Amino acid sequence: MSTPTGTDVDQSDDQSDDLAHLAVDLRLACQRIARRVRYESASAEAAPHQLSVLYHLDKRPSSPGELADVEKVSPPSMTRTVNGLVERGYVSRSPHPSDGRQVVLTLTDLGRQVLQVSRARRDAWMAVRLADLPESDLDVLRRATALLTEVAGR
Amino acid sequence: MSTPTGTDVDQSDDQSDDLAHLAVDLRLACQRIARRVRYESASAEAAPHQLSVLYHLDKRPSSPGELADVEKVSPPSMTRTVNGLVERGYVSRSPHPSDGRQVVLTLTDLGRQVLQVSRARRDAWMAVRLADLPESDLDVLRRATALLTEVAGR
DNA sequence: TATTGTTATACTCTATAACTATA
DNA sequence: TATAGTTATAGAGTATAACAATA
Numbered sequence: 001m002s003t004p005t006g007t008d009v010d011q012s013d014d015q016s017d018d019l020a021h022l023a024v025d026l027r028l029a030c031q032r033i034a035r036r037v038r039y040e041s042a043s044a045e046a047a048p049h050q051l052s053v054l055y056h057l058d059k060r061p062s063s064p065g066e067l068a069d070v071e072k073v074s075p076p077s078m079t080r081t082v083n084g085l086v087e088r089g090y091v092s093r094s095p096h097p098s099d100g101r102q103v104v105l106t107l108t109d110l111g112r113q114v115l116q117v118s119r120a121r122r123d124a125w126m127a128v129r130l131a132d133l134p135e136s137d138l139d140v141l142r143r144a145t146a147l148l149t150e151v152a153g154r
Numbered sequence: 155m156s157t158p159t160g161t162d163v164d165q166s167d168d169q170s171d172d173l174a175h176l177a178v179d180l181r182l183a184c185q186r187i188a189r190r191v192r193y194e195s196a197s198a199e200a201a202p203h204q205l206s207v208l209y210h211l212d213k214r215p216s217s218p219g220e221l222a223d224v225e226k227v228s229p230p231s232m233t234r235t236v237n238g239l240v241e242r243g244y245v246s247r248s249p250h251p252s253d254g255r256q257v258v259l260t261l262t263d264l265g266r267q268v269l270q271v272s273r274a275r276r277d278a279w280m281a282v283r284l285a286d287l288p289e290s291d292l293d294v295l296r297r298a299t300a301l302l303t304e305v306a307g308r
Numbered sequence: 309t310a311t312t313g314t315t316a317t318a319c320t321c322t323a324t325a326a327c328t329a330t331a
Numbered sequence: 332t333a334t335a336g337t338t339a340t341a342g343a344g345t346a347t348a349a350c351a352a353t354a
Contacts, residue, residue, distance in 0.1 A: 049344075074347080076345080076346070076347085077344070077345050077346070080344075100353050100354080101352065
C-alpha cells in the first residue's frame with residue numbers, strides 16, 4: 001500500500017521499458033529541468049511572469065487583453081503586471097491608432113536589455129551542462145527535443 | 155532590433171546542431187511539457203504544492219523541516235501547507251519517538267487515495283501521447299529521460 | 309448593447325521576524 | 332545556546348465583480 005506503482009523513479013528502474021513508467025519518468029525529468037531553469041534564470045530585474053510578458057512583447061507589440069489571453073491570466077491581473085513593467089520603464093503604453101478603447105504595449109530599449117540579460121543567463125545553465133555530454137548523447141537529446149515539442153503541442 | 159538572437163525557436167531550425175540552439179530548444183520543450191502536465195493534472199482535491207508534499211510523504215514519513223528543505227520553501231510556508239493537508243485529512247501529525255521537538259507527518263489512507271487519483275490523471279495525459287509513438291521514438295525518449303534526469307540533478 | 313481596460317476587494321501562497329518548547 | 336516548529340504580520344500575484352470609456 002505504501003509503495004505504489006509509478007513513484008519510485010529516482011531509483012534505477014529496470015522495468016522502464018513499460019510505457020507507463022516511461023511516461024512518469026519522462027514527465028518528472030521535464031519537470032525537473034523546467035524547475036531548475038526557472039530557478040537558475042531568476043532575475044532581480046523582473047519576476048517570471050513579468051519576463052514572460054516581455055518575451056511576448058519582444059515578438060510584437062500587443063494589447064493587455066491579448067497578453068491576458070496568451071498568458072492565461074485574467075485581465076485585471078495583466079493590468080497589474082503591465083503596471084509594474086511600465087513603472088520600471090520596461091514597457092510603454094500608447095493609444096491604439098484606430099480603436100480608442102485599446103492600448104498598445106511596446107517593449108522599451110531598457111526592457112529589451114533586461115530581456116537580453118535574462119535570456120543569456122537562462123540559456124547559459126543548460127548550455128554549460130550540455131557541453132559536458134558526448135556527441136552521441138547530444139544526438140539523442142536533439143531527437144528527443146523534436147519529439148517532446150511534438151508531444152507538448154498536441 | 156526586434157528580432158534578437160535566441161528567441162526564434164518556434165520556427166523550424168535548420169542549424170539546430172549548434173549546442174546553444176539545442177539548449178534553448180530542449181529547455182523550451184521541457185518547459186512546455188511541464189506546463190501541459192501541470193495544466194492537465196490540476197486537481198480539485200489538492201493544489202500543486204500540496205500534491206508535491208503528498209508525493210514526498212508517500213515515499214516516507216517526514217518532518218515539516220525536511221519537507222521545507224526538499225520543497226525549497228520556508229518553514230512557516232510548509233507549516234501552512236501541512237495545516238491544510240491535516241485539515242483535509244490527507245496527512246496526520248504524530249510526535250517524534252525520541253526528539254520531542256520534532257513532528258512526524260504521515261500520509262493517511264485518504265491522502266493516499268487523493269494521490270492515486272491525481273497520479274492517474276496526470277500520467278494519463280503523457281501516456282496517451284506516448285502510446286501514439288513508434289518504438290524507435292520511445293527508445294529515444296527513454297535514453298533522453300536518463301540524460302535529462304542527469305542534467306537536471308547537477 | 310458589446311467590448312476593452314481599469315479599479316475595488318478578497319483570497320492564496322510566500323517570506324521574515326518573533327515566540328515556544330525541547331535538546 | 333542551538334534547533335524544530337509555530338504564530339504574527341506583511342508582501343506578491345491572482346481572481347471575480349463593478350465601473351468607465353469607446354465601438
